[in-house]
Amino acid sequence: MDPPDKARLDSDFSELYRVHLRDVYSYAYYRVGNHHDAEDLTEQTFLQAYRHFERAQAESDGRPLRPWLIRIAHNLAANLYRDRSRRPQTPIDDTTGLSTMHTTEDLVEGRDELARIIEGIKTLPEERREALIMRFALGMDNREIARAMGKTDGATKVLLHRAIKQLEGIVTAP
Amino acid sequence: MLRLALQPVDPPDSLKVRVETTLQGLTDAAVDELDAWEIGAMRDPRNWVRPVVASAVGATAGTALVVMRVRAQRKKHAAASSDPLDLLRRTVRAAAGEARKIARRD
Numbered sequence: 001m002d003p004p005d006k007a008r009l010d011s012d013f014s015e016l017y018r019v020h021l022r023d024v025y026s027y028a029y030y031r032v033g034n035h036h037d038a039e040d041l042t043e044q045t046f047l048q049a050y051r052h053f054e055r056a057q058a059e060s061d062g063r064p065l066r067p068w069l070i071r072i073a074h075n076l077a078a079n080l081y082r083d084r085s086r087r088p089q090t091p092i093d094d095t096t097g098l099s100t101m102h103t104t105e106d107l108v109e110g111r112d113e114l115a116r117i118i119e120g121i122k123t124l125p126e127e128r129r130e131a132l133i134m135r136f137a138l139g140m141d142n143r144e145i146a147r148a149m150g151k152t153d154g155a156t157k158v159l160l161h162r163a164i165k166q167l168e169g170i171v172t173a174p
Numbered sequence: 175m176l177r178l179a180l181q182p183v184d185p186p187d188s189l190k191v192r193v194e195t196t197l198q199g200l201t202d203a204a205v206d207e208l209d210a211w212e213i214g215a216m217r218d219p220r221n222w223v224r225p226v227v228a229s230a231v232g233a234t235a236g237t238a239l240v241v242m243r244v245r246a247q248r249k250k251h252a253a254a255s256s257d258p259l260d261l262l263r264r265t266v267r268a269a270a271g272e273a274r275k276i277a278r279r280d
Contacts, residue, residue: 132176137181
């Protein structure tokens with residue numbers, strides 16, 4: 001690649017970073033459940049993305065690159081779990097990760113349902129929880145989620161439907 | 175409710191500084207590489223094509239401009255010329271003058 005092309009690529013990447021930093025961090029935070037690991041995961045995601053950006057941009061054919069970024073974060077998080085051979089130290093399955101995202105007002109002012117949802121999300125299978133994170137924390141549509149998770153649009157729709165159904169069951173259970 | 179439970183999380187400023195510093199380092203490396211390429215490239219004959227093409231394009235454009243202007247003045251020169259040789263002399267002089275003007279402007 002000519003250096004002038006590389007400079008243009010760097011500029012495009014800076015824009016990608018600016019637009020999607022919050023998405024990657026949100027995903028990382030909900031995935032690993034603590035700020036320390038989420039920061040490491042976010043940085044590693046963007047470094048890895050930078051290395052493969054040229055090819056991704058060429059192959060994207062104009063489609064958004066957010067699913068590709070989230071997929072990198074997803075793979076890195078999986079590696080993090082594997083390397084540690086256990087669940088995250090302050091995992092989303094634990095009590096702190098999700099709860100700290102909400103103000104006392106949220107949780108105290110008759111928000112029992114919210115508290116139950118938060119607890120319910122923690123108990124969902126990983127894949128369903130991830131789909132919900134992408135849909136509700138990142139605002140991704142079915143197609144984007146499908147690309148990020150390496151699934152078909154149809155399978156993603158079913159996955160989300162089942163995740164919400166299961167969560168409803170958990171929240172409404174006596 | 176799900177949207178409320180899964181609110182987006184703003185990255186801390188320290189992370190922005192950290193990631194941007196790392197990425198800036200990589201971008202600076204790219205700029206250094208570009209500078210090195212511009213100087214280094216001239217040593218490699220394979221990279222001479224680009225400046226040669228640029229010069230050729232410039233020269234062609236300049237020539238076309240001179241021809242256009244001299245042609246525009248042709249009627250005036252023809253009227254003022256006493257014979258074909260005088261017309262040729264005036265045309266060559268005009269072309270040289272136009273070429274000088276363009277060269278001065280560049």
